[in-house]
Amino acid sequence: MDTETSTPAFPAPAHWIGGLAVPGAGPVIDVVNPATGAVIASVPAGTAADVDRAVEAATAAFPGWAATAPAERARILERVAEGLRGRGEEIAATITAEMGAPIQLSRTAQAPLPVMVTAGTAGLAAGFPWTEEIGHSLIVREPVGVVGAITPWNFPLQQLVTKVVPALLAGNTVVLKPSEVAPLTARTFAEAAAGAGLPAGAFNVVHGTGPVVGEAIAAHPGVDMVSFTGSTRAGKRVAAVASQTVKRVALELGGKSANIILRGADLKDAVTRGLAGAWANSGQVCGALSRMLVPAELHDEVVALALDAAREYTVGDPTDESTRLGPLVSAAQRERVAGYIERGIADGATLVTGGPERIEGLGEGFYVRPTIFADVDPESVIAREEIFGPVLAIIPYTDDDHAVQIANSTLYGLNGAVFGESGHALAVARRIRAGQIDVNGAQFNPLAPFGGYKQSGNGREMGRFGLEEFLEVKAIQR
DSSP states (O other): OOGGGSOOOOOOSOEEETTEEEOOSSOEEEEEOTTTOOEEEEEEOOOHHHHHHHHHHHHHHHHHHHHSOHHHHHHHHHHHHHHHHHTHHHHHHHHHHHHOOOHHHIIIIITHHHHHHHHHHHTTTTTSOSEEEETTEEEEEEEOSEEEEEOOSSSHHHHHHHHHHHHHHTTOEEEEEOOSSSOTHHHHHHHHHHHTTOOTTSEEEOOOOIIIIIHHHHHOTTOOEEEEESOHHHHHHHHHHHGGGTOEEEEEOOOOOEEEEOTTSOHHHHHHHHHHHHHGGGGOOTTOOOEEEEEGGGHHHHHHHHHHHHTTOOBSOTTSTTOSBOOOSOHHHHHHHHHHHHHHHHTTOEEEEEESSOOTTOTTSOOOEEEEEESOOTTSHHHHSOOOSSEEEEEEESSHHHHHHHHTOSSEESEEEEESSHHHHHHHHHHSOSSEEEETTOOOOTTSOBOOEETTEESOBSHHHHHHTTEEEEEEEO
16 A cells, blocks of 8 residues: 555544534444445534534624625635645545545545635636626625535535535535535535634534434524535435425436437547546446447447456555546445346346456455446436446437437436537537536536536536525615
8 A cells, every 4th residue: 555645644523613623422423444344533423403503603604704805705715725735635545545536536636626616716706796787776696694515425525615615705604514424524624714714603514414414404494505415315305304494405416427429429539438437436426427328330349449448447445556446435335336237137238347246355345346238228227227336338329319319318417428520419419408518528617517407406516607506686776
């Protein structure tokens, strides 16, 4: 093991309320390294009373923070970005330890993306129309109030900043519940924010489970808005609970994204990039390109290219620099994904590589074999349900209309991709009912809106659209 990527020391378990580390009064939740099964840290199992205290702190901090000029709020957030940048290696090692992302992925995405998003969001303040005039009306954009943020484990710090930073820039105060599975970088952000001069109480963290802390946040009458990222099932529950106080709800939920490879596309490039989009972070990505749609007459050639590309994906110790795929985040997640692989086999899809069996030689880790299925029925379970693991379904189609019909046939509409001649690919991209589509491997844009159609959620994150989610709009007629 590379000593430079060994697990950092973690502080004693505590919430973060009113600018201070606040120990929990009861049980703790263990944080397990998914590569070894070892407990590496713990956090408090928070309660509704802890949420009450955090909301009280956020409420007290709100008037002063909301009255702070946007330019000053932006300067503080720029300093937060610098604080996170200075702790990049620590953040990468922490995320690798708590959720199993390979260290190279943690260094190139898990740690730097939050810095980029924080700095980029802060940069929106100068040109944003905080006020404007429409006829004889003055339009004023004001903070919503106290925001409850509930974030997932797959990109723990990235998902945190995607919500918390625009909420703070808008002048809101925040109560965060990070995933109890990968909660540790929430403390890193809290310390960076305090060091940057964020007022005490503007950002608070309450650790715990969704059914206890998450529901307490969603139900709390002192919380004015909830922003949630996670499964569609959990998002429905958050929305139902939040509806009792008619608070604003923003949801970024599941996906079953299609990658349409058109006739005339560079097949090798499309398949190689498509597989990377399916298996990134061991497939634990809401926008994973888990369905590869290919012209029927090119199906076998695509399968051969996918199998060849799959040989580059070494599975193993996530602290090893050469590892491409680490473990899944938990034993439960491993069993869930293995169950889907078994279902694909039972339903008659062709298993090209992988399978449900454990990988020999990897000890107690929660590893799964990266799996490719060919000739998949678009109506089958593995083609319609979100698996959240390294499982690719290759699906043949007849023509563009058929490809678009398959792409749009699930309950989800989060992400997608199209490969082909640029004009043709753009025309097909416009027909896909999803929130973001990449054409010919175009790079992620942190200033573009991110969010879904249908049961992939509502609202948008990132850039100007993400900032607008956390603002009320007032019209003053003069």
